[in-house]
Amino acid sequence: MAEVKLFRTWSSAFSLRIVWALKLKDVPYDTIFEDLSNKSPLLVQYNPIHKKIPVLVHNGKSIAESLVILEYIEETWKHNPLLPEDPHRRAAARFWARFGDDKVFPAVAEALYSEGKEQEEATVKAKESFKYLEEELKGKKFFGGELIGFADIALGWLAHHLNVIEVIVNQKLLPEDEFPLLSQWQKTFADAHIIKENWPPQDKLVTKYSAFREHELAKKLEKVPK
Secondary structure (H helix, E strand, C coil): CCEEEEEEECCCHHHHHHHHHHCCCCCCEEEEEECCCCCCHHHHHHHCCCCCEEEECCCCCCEEEEHHHHHHHHHHHCCCCCCCCCCCHHHHHHHHHHHHHHHHHHHHHHHHCHHHHHHHHHHHHHHHHHHHHHHHHHCCCCCCCCCHHHHHCHHHHHHCCCHHHHHHCCCCCCCCCCCCHHHHHHHHHHHHHHHHHCCCCCCHHHHHHHHHHHHHHHHHHHCCCC
16 A cells, blocks of 8 residues: 655644545545644655645655645545546646645735734735636535536635634734635535544634734834834
């Protein structure tokens, strides 16, 4: 039997992508939880360039970067496919996955790590990105159609971690009246069995990301001329 190991942290949304993909494909694996303030020698060995999680190790060979790992899982274990057969739809799924990382995530992170006018501007950016996702969901249950697919997994953090961020900043970044389809997708995706059983506790995430926010805001204050 193939040896599969996943190096991750309990809170990482990027690690959850790999958890979901492996479980949807029913691939057995071992989890190694990392403390990123004290990285293990094995993590550094398997990901010497970035020294980050997640890292998948399959029969002793490592793969880093969550979207790359998802592609590897899809190509290695072909049952329960995450990507459709049609080439155009496959390309679209990859596009929306990358769009989430390149556009949506940075805007939401900026809203978390800012306040005042800067936060307002970041919220506008986030909502502009949400508009494209809302349009893409027209006539569909998931981004992948009737079943959870590649793009859903990549964007899955929006179904839980975004709620955590909204609690911290005390602001609704994804109002249901503005984004009814995306809001419904949030609920449907979050409640799917394999997805739901692997969410990290919201209260612990609030505590962790609140600390991150305070740290980042303090760093910005230090840079302000006295």
